Amino acid sequence: MSAEPPRRVARVTVTAPPTRRRRRTTITSEIDAQTQVGEVYVRSLVRAQLRLALVVCGVLAVTVGLLPVVFVVAPALGDIHLLGVTLPWLVLGAGCYPVLIALAAWYVRRAERNERAFVRLLDTRRDPGGRP
Amino acid sequence: MSTRALATVVAVVLVVALTLGAGALSLRRARTPSEYYVASRAVSPATNAAAVSGEYLSAASFLGIAGLVLSRGATSLWYPVGWTAGYLLLLLFVAAPLRRSRAYTLPDFAELRLGTTAARGAASTMVVVVALLYLVPQFREAGLTLRILTGAPTWVGAVVVAAVVLVNVTVGGMRSITLAQALQYWLKLAALCLPLAFLLVHRTGGGGVVLERLRDPRWLEPVHGGQGLYVTYSLVVALFLGTMGLPHVAVRFYTNRDGRAARRTTVVVLALLSVFYVLPPVYGVLARAYLPDTPVPGTGAADAAILTLPGHVVGSTLGDVLVAVLAAGAFAAFLSTSSGLVLSIAGVVGQDVIGRRLPAVPAFQVAGVLVAAGALALTLLTGGLAVAQAVELAFAVAASTLCPLLLLGIWWRGLTSPGAVAGMVVGGALSTAAVLTVTTGAVPRGGLGVVVAQPALLTVPAAFATMVVVSRLTRGAPPAHVARIMVRLHTPESVALDREGFRARGAED
Numbered sequence: 001m002s003a004e005p006p007r008r009v010a011r012v013t014v015t016a017p018p019t020r021r022r023r024r025t026t027i028t029s030e031i032d033a034q035t036q037v038g039e040v041y042v043r044s045l046v047r048a049q050l051r052l053a054l055v056v057c058g059v060l061a062v063t064v065g066l067l068p069v070v071f072v073v074a075p076a077l078g079d080i081h082l083l084g085v086t087l088p089w090l091v092l093g094a095g096c097y098p099v100l101i102a103l104a105a106w107y108v109r110r111a112e113r114n115e116r117a118f119v120r121l122l123d124t125r126r127d128p129g130g131r132p
Numbered sequence: 133m134s135t136r137a138l139a140t141v142v143a144v145v146l147v148v149a150l151t152l153g154a155g156a157l158s159l160r161r162a163r164t165p166s167e168y169y170v171a172s173r174a175v176s177p178a179t180n181a182a183a184v185s186g187e188y189l190s191a192a193s194f195l196g197i198a199g200l201v202l203s204r205g206a207t208s209l210w211y212p213v214g215w216t217a218g219y220l221l222l223l224l225f226v227a228a229p230l231r232r233s234r235a236y237t238l239p240d241f242a243e244l245r246l247g248t249t250a251a252r253g254a255a256s257t258m259v260v261v262v263a264l265l266y267l268v269p270q271f272r273e274a275g276l277t278l279r280i281l282t283g284a285p286t287w288v289g290a291v292v293v294a295a296v297v298l299v300n301v302t303v304g305g306m307r308s309i310t311l312a313q314a315l316q317y318w319l320k321l322a323a324l325c326l327p328l329a330f331l332l333v334h335r336t337g338g339g340g341v342v343l344e345r346l347r348d349p350r351w352l353e354p355v356h357g358g359q360g361l362y363v364t365y366s367l368v369v370a371l372f373l374g375t376m377g378l379p380h381v382a383v384r385f386y387t388n389r390d391g392r393a394a395r396r397t398t399v400v401v402l403a404l405l406s407v408f409y410v411l412p413p414v415y416g417v418l419a420r421a422y423l424p425d426t427p428v429p430g431t432g433a434a435d436a437a438i439l440t441l442p443g444h445v446v447g448s449t450l451g452d453v454l455v456a457v458l459a460a461g462a463f464a465a466f467l468s469t470s471s472g473l474v475l476s477i478a479g480v481v482g483q484d485v486i487g488r489r490l491p492a493v494p495a496f497q498v499a500g501v502l503v504a505a506g507a508l509a510l511t512l513l514t515g516g517l518a519v520a521q522a523v524e525l526a527f528a529v530a531a532s533t534l535c536p537l538l539l540l541g542i543w544w545r546g547l548t549s550p551g552a553v554a555g556m557v558v559g560g561a562l563s564t565a566a567v568l569t570v571t572t573g574a575v576p577r578g579g580l581g582v583v584v585a586q587p588a589l590l591t592v593p594a595a596f597a598t599m600v601v602v603s604r605l606t607r608g609a610p611p612a613h614v615a616r617i618m619v620r621l622h623t624p625e626s627v628a629l630d631r632e633g634f635r636a637r638g639a640e641d
Contacts, residue, residue, distance in 0.1 A: 028628060028629060031623075032629060034615050034616070045622055060217065064213065068354075068355045068365060072361055078352060086352060088206060092206065096216075097213075100216055104220050104402045
């Protein structure tokens with residue numbers, strides 16, 4: 001460096017700052033500035049969470065949600081006795097609840113995983129060295 | 133005074149003392165507006181889950197389900213399933229974003245998301261309507277319980293509940309309520325378990341078993357044919373979607389630490405509710421077998437009849453004590469749900485109506501007094517449905533108004549203020565008209581009557597459709613703040629992002 005003529009050094013210092021500033025651009029700041037890039041990241045998180053919620057909702061619809069139709073279509077289910085209780089009473093009185101809890105626990109695990117992926121995505125790009 | 137009346141009075145006094153004591157414990161800590169409204173958001177998920185469940189399990193859950201199972205049979209089993217599944221939908225679509233919105237009340241959320249006072253006003257109106265529809269059956273059931281067990285006039289029970297709730301809400305705000313609610317979940321669970329254990333083991337007393345009644349095919353049928361399918365699905369829609377729109381449930385989510393805690397709280401709530409809801413149908417079945425005569429379906433008499441069950445089965449002084457234990461649980465249910473409801477309406481009335489003239493905390497207290505007095509007057513002036521059905525109508529209104537506001541507001545950027553207001557007006561007008569028709573007993577015969585009695589399957593899609601269509605018609609350039617709100621609602625709090633902008637009225641934290 002010391003061997004270079006002074007005029008050249010001056011030119012380098014002029015071009016350097018913009019380069020460094022661009023490297024400091026993070027997804028976080030893109031989101032804050034509401035750029036299209038930031039938008040894409042937020043939308044992808046919202047979409048992933050919505051898709052997950054709709055999938056769990058769909059499972060609820062085809063399990064508990066279909067029961068009324070099943071009971072009407074197959075009234076013979078009422079003749080089946082388990083533990084001294086007819087099947088519809090057992091399903092509605094106790095059987096639905098484990099399904100609901102399991103769906104909830106599954107959803108929370110997946111939703112938190114989506115959020116962790118989002119945070120990781122932001123962290124990798126926040127590296128000060130600007131490595132991709 | 134009979135032994136039963138005496139035992140009941142003692143039990144009710146104990147529950148009232150416990151409720152007020154829990155409130156007094158945290159009296160000194162509730163000083164700032166944010167403590168009044170949301171306990172400064174420093175409540176752990178376990179306590180919060182017990183508080184949510186304690187608040188949610190109302191007279192309709194404690195007595196109503198058993199009463200309906202007794203008189204109507206398997207078709208009533210959809211109530212507890214729906215009331216639990218409602219929390220699953222709340223978890224999927226609302227829990228974390230609602231907490232992350234950092235709004236105190238549903239009207240706060242409406243204003244935050246839509247940015248207009250019109251949207252705030254529509255949401256406030258619906259909160260007051262839904263909460264009053266829910267509150268009045270609680271007060272009425274309290275009166276009925278005391279009348280059946282002690283012979284006191286109906287207004288006594290209602291006035292006792294209103295007075296206790298008022299003291300607790302105005303003196304302690306949300307934090308005292310949180311502790312009291314958490315206790316009341318366990319109290320209610322114990323009050324169902326203990327007599328049930330005796331009933332199952334000790335079936336020796338008074339009346340004989342009438343097993344014939346348990347073999348009635350119509351009573352055993354979970355869905356009646358023909359219109360039964362519409363009725364069942366309409367009920368399911370109201371209960372599944374109504375839960376997220378209940379103002380006293382929504383306000384509870386603001387007391388979670390963050391969005392993640394809000395989700396975890398909801399899972400614990402699901403588990404606590406599932407444990408509880410297995411029990412009331414068992415009471416209904418036992419009452420069907422042991423009570424000397426079956427009450428008329430769809431009246432408050434069947435709900436109250438459940439309370440007398442231990443007296444018929446076990447008999448003697450032990451039976452009276454068990455009746456008193458059930459009465460204690462019932463009063464815990466009346467007090468906890470009423471507290472939450474009064475709190476949520478007082479929050480809205482305090483902020484929107486009185487808040488402009490008074491500082492936040494006095495406004496909240498004045499609003500609490502007005503709300504409790506108003507609900508009491510309504511209770512004494514109107515006649516009675518079975519409590520589970522009366523409460524279900526509140527769910528239908530919530531599902532037709534506040535539920536679409538939350539779902540579309542959280543997940544769809546295209547929702548506009550005119551769209552949301554139009555949807556709430558359409559859904560609110562249709563469902564409220566149906567509710568008024570049912571409560572005044574003017575339900576027409578035939579197909580229309582079925583729809584009016586169970587309106588949700590039509591009014592909920594109508595509200596959603598109106599919101600979407602009007603939003604499409606009024607859409608302009610997407611306002612910049614909507615993108616910022618999406619960031620706030622959906623990104624985890626651990627990420628340092630700009631979530632500026634809206635602050636709830638009276639907020640300090």
